[in-house]
Amino acid sequence: MEGLSAPLPARTDALLRCAVVDHVTRERRRVFPPVLHVGTPGGGVASLDAASCEPADHSLRTDLVAALRARAGAHDDLVWLTRCGGPDLQDVDVRWLAAARAAYDEAGAALTFVVVDRHGWRDPRSGLARTWARVRPRSR
16 A cells, blocks of 8 residues: 555654644744645755646656655655645645645655645545644754
């Protein structure tokens, strides 16, 4: 089966939580365009406003994901789509997942793709998800 499966490695779990915390602390609006991120949450990340440049062509989306991956410069990276709405699968999720899958297949790299909202994350391939009632940064 493709996608994430439980139990997650501790590092992956921490990175996914970091992606959610970053999203909640940076995006204050209730309605906002989807943004595609590639890299390491809390580290080197390349992002793209998916609404302002959403190409209709799958190949162009694939090229954009590959360019984001190169710009992020990470090898053990994640791809996550931040968007408003709930965890249910949306058309935008499917379009960018297909592009990420193609770009990562071309690079010979393993793909970790999740959709992030204000309450958690969800892997659209496996259905694995994690939510929090209230997302807060961990105290140091």
